[in-house]
Amino acid sequence: MDMSIRESVQQLIALVERGEFLEAIERFYAEDATMQENGDPPRVGLPALLANERQALANVQTWHVKHAESYVVDGDRSAIHWLFDMSDAAGKHRTFDEIAWQEWRDGKIIHERFFYDRARKPA
Numbered sequence: 001m002d003m004s005i006r007e008s009v010q011q012l013i014a015l016v017e018r019g020e021f022l023e024a025i026e027r028f029y030a031e032d033a034t035m036q037e038n039g040d041p042p043r044v045g046l047p048a049l050l051a052n053e054r055q056a057l058a059n060v061q062t063w064h065v066k067h068a069e070s071y072v073v074d075g076d077r078s079a080i081h082w083l084f085d086m087s088d089a090a091g092k093h094r095t096f097d098e099i100a101w102q103e104w105r106d107g108k109i110i111h112e113r114f115f116y117d118r119a120r121k122p123a
Contacts, residue, residue, distance in 0.1 A: 003107060005073050005075075005076065005078060005104050005107075006073045006078075008028060008104070008107060009071055009073055009078045009080065009102075011027075011028075012024050012027075012028045012080075013068045013071065013080065015027070016066065016068070016082075017066055017067050017068065019063060019066065021053055021057060022050060022053055022054065022057075025046070025049050025050055025053055026046075026050070028107075028108060028109055029046055029049055029108060029109045029112075030046070030105065030106075030108035030109065030110045031045065031046050032044070032045060032046075032110070033045070033046060033049060033108065033109055033110055033111065033112070034110070034111050034112070035049050035052070035111075035112045035113075035114075036111075036112070036113040036114065037113075037114050038113075038114065038115060038116065042111075042113075058089070059088050059089050060086050060087075060088060060089070061086075061087045061088060061089050061091065062086060062087045063084070063085075063086050064085040064086060064087070065083060065084065065085040066082075066083075066084050066085075066086075067082075067083055068080050068081060068082055068083075069081040069082070069083050076103060076104045076105065077101070077102065077103055077104070078101075078102045078104065079099055079100065079101050079102070080099070080100045080102070081097075081098075081099055082096065082097075082098050082099075082100060083095075083096070083097055084096035084098075096116065097116060097117070098114050098115060098116035099114070099115045099116070100112055100113075100114050101113045101114075101115065
């Protein structure tokens with residue numbers, strides 16, 4: 001039996017909160033998925049999503065907090081309010097407060113766009 005989108009979102013959140021970022025992407029993103037930061041051009045395809053995540057994770061020294069503040073599911077769309085607090089490899093403390101807007105098809109995310117204040121994100 002297929003999981004509902006709500007169940008999939010809950011499992012995705014659980015993986016991310018445990019720090020299993022790559023596993024979350026491998027499990028819940030379609031092969032042709034896109035991921036986009038604000039208005040930047042999207043990354044396209046599962047290999048590109050995984051490569052970008054590996055690069056981002058290489059810059060993290062310590063996670064202080066990583067959790068979903070809240071989420072909503074409406075039909076084949078979901079939104080997660082993520083809060084991340086971490087120190088990068090240079091020891092600089094950073095806080096991330098973002099909304100991930102997701103579109104689902106056949107139990108997988110096909111498009112995700114992050115909305116956040118770019119001034120608070122690392123370059």
